[in-house]
Amino acid sequence: EVQLVESGGGLVQPGGSLRLSCAASGFTFSSYSMNWVRQAPGKGLEWVSYISSSSSTIYYADSVKGRFTISRDNAKNSLYLQMNSLRAEDTAVYYCARAGGGSPGAFDIWGQGTMVTVSS
């Protein structure tokens, strides 16, 4: 079964750090670009970051540039998001999502999400 499972979410104080992980299974992880997408409580979807299959190309949304770092370990079938200098507005469910399903422009597989709460 093709699956993505996120972990690492939790409660963190403003200015703090958190590292999210996404474990992939059921497909050849090293062949796919991956993304992080977040959703604040009761709000819509916001793309956060993209990493190509070989890690050679990385993009960030302006809202997280300079604070978040995306990375991956193809040997471990894992995707990561290092989040520093966290703000209240970073509070959201964070999903990892595979770019694929017939188009590099779409996200065909999603994890169940991990909740990040930034609050004092």
Next chain:
Amino acid sequence: EIVLTQSPATLSLSPGERATLSCRASQSVSSYLAWYQQKPGQAPRLLIYDASNRATGIPARFSGSGSGTDFTLTISSLEPEDFAVYYCQQRSNWPPAYTFGQGTKLEIK
């Protein structure tokens, strides 16, 4: 930055009716326009990619159309399980980014 505007914000229909959801871009987008369905407490599910191609396992009652700045998701005959929030999404080459619309909530009338 390309902005996607979805309309209407809320659509109230009955099972069996036809649903037409709109997604308008602030400037012409590439063919990378996708549609997603999200139910409460669940991750989004890809319905349509490249404007008009159904994703794997998506029923034929879902169809997508459009090009340039105007795109449409049509559900030909609503089933009870179709009531959810729908998002459009595009990928731009420069600046490199993905953008989602704000969503359309499809609710039972």
